[in-house]
Amino acid sequence: MTYKVIHWATGHTGKMVVRATAERPAYQIVGGFTYSADKAGLDLGEVCETRRLGVALTNDRAAICATPADCVLFLAGAEVDPPASVADICALLASGKNVITTAAQFIYPRSMGPEVENAIAAACEAGGTTFHGLGVMPGFFAETVPLMFSRLSRRVDKIVSYETLMYDKYPSAYQMFDLMGFGYAPDDPTPVFSNVDLVGETWRHSAMLLADALDLKIDRIENFRETAITPRDLHVAAGIIKAGTVGAMAFGVRLICDGEVRAVLQHYTRMAEDLAPDWPTGDGWTVELQGEPSITAKIEIGTEGSIIPTDDACMATAMHAVHAVPYVIDAKPGILSLADVPPVWGKDAFHLGRPGAARG
Numbered sequence: 001m002t003y004k005v006i007h008w009a010t011g012h013t014g015k016m017v018v019r020a021t022a023e024r025p026a027y028q029i030v031g032g033f034t035y036s037a038d039k040a041g042l043d044l045g046e047v048c049e050t051r052r053l054g055v056a057l058t059n060d061r062a063a064i065c066a067t068p069a070d071c072v073l074f075l076a077g078a079e080v081d082p083p084a085s086v087a088d089i090c091a092l093l094a095s096g097k098n099v100i101t102t103a104a105q106f107i108y109p110r111s112m113g114p115e116v117e118n119a120i121a122a123a124c125e126a127g128g129t130t131f132h133g134l135g136v137m138p139g140f141f142a143e144t145v146p147l148m149f150s151r152l153s154r155r156v157d158k159i160v161s162y163e164t165l166m167y168d169k170y171p172s173a174y175q176m177f178d179l180m181g182f183g184y185a186p187d188d189p190t191p192v193f194s195n196v197d198l199v200g201e202t203w204r205h206s207a208m209l210l211a212d213a214l215d216l217k218i219d220r221i222e223n224f225r226e227t228a229i230t231p232r233d234l235h236v237a238a239g240i241i242k243a244g245t246v247g248a249m250a251f252g253v254r255l256i257c258d259g260e261v262r263a264v265l266q267h268y269t270r271m272a273e274d275l276a277p278d279w280p281t282g283d284g285w286t287v288e289l290q291g292e293p294s295i296t297a298k299i300e301i302g303t304e305g306s307i308i309p310t311d312d313a314c315m316a317t318a319m320h321a322v323h324a325v326p327y328v329i330d331a332k333p334g335i336l337s338l339a340d341v342p343p344v345w346g347k348d349a350f351h352l353g354r355p356g357a358a359r360g
Contacts (some may be wrong), residue, residue: 008073009033009074010039013317014073015048018048024322027322031069032055032056064092073321074103075321086120089131097129098131104205105205107139108209108212110212117335130328130335131336132336136317143213149297153289159264161286163268164282170237181227217257219259224252225249225251230243230244247271251266323344
């Protein structure tokens with residue numbers, strides 16, 4: 001079967017999704033959307049640093065909605081303007097296209113309130129389509145892995161799931177400085193993440209999905225952000241972080257049910273390995289189920305020869321979306337949550353050769 005796909009947005013992870021679909025014979029790329037007027041009219045493959053694909057990027061939403069396709073891989077930075085992203089997603093769904101997105105807010109539409117959930121559900125009904133949100137952390141290690149491990153447990157007291165990554169080689173100044181707040185004083189209100197309630201939006205949706213899937217009654221969800229300053233100037237890919245400003249941070253949520261912390265979901269991020277030495281280190285993810293039996297899984301990330309761990313995490317996010325296309329297309333119309341995904345494997349990954357390697 002051939003899957004006709006449209007790519008929406010060509011940011012860092014979006015480019016990886018394009019390159020992955022372009023190398024898979026089962027995927028036919030039929031369209032590409034860009035927010036940038038400068039990219040409109042350019043070849044999608046060339047913008048995403050792969051071969052020419054013969055698909056011109058457009059910033060015309062109506063043209064994309066009119067393009068016949070099975071699925072849209074929606075890789076927009078939806079945290080910038082959630083209402084606009086909801087409107088775009090609903091228009092795509094109503095036009096008869098299934099939608100897969102990696103935006104954290106959309107992992108569990110119910111967590112965005114009845115108005116958003118009902119709008120997405122109505123668009124699915126109108127178009128006979130399916131909506132699916134996913135990612136890696138959140139979007140896999142925060143929800144899918146703990147739920148899978150719970151099948152092995154007699155009793156679970158608490159779920160703890162966290163990511164540890166170095167961000168010194170991540171090139172986006174907007175995401176590192178303006179959004180997260182590296183390079184600012186810890187109490188500076190300028191960056192988006194200085195608002196702890198907005199920080200919690202990264203994780204609140206996953207926490208609510210877990211609670212609903214596990215029949216837990218939510219008392220409240222506590223948001224938190226902790227910072228550590230750097231004692232020296234740091235020269236990183238996104239710019240310069242001055243001494244005395246934020247060089248590491250931990251942020252996430254605590255899920256409180258029946259007066260107890262039942263889940264903690266969070267990131268530990270650094271711009272230098274020696275900062276915040278009491279925090280967990282390494283590049284990857286840890287999932288703990290505390291109970292009987294207690295289960296701990298540590299998953300490291302890294303490609304052979306890779307020097308940018310954040311790129312590997314982005315690649316994992318990209319491939320989670322790419323591998324979801326067949327089961328989302330086959331799913332019944334409506335909102336498909338991570339708790340309802342059928343068993344699925346990345347079997348096509350075993351049939352791609354290493355770059356430059358001959359098969360024998």
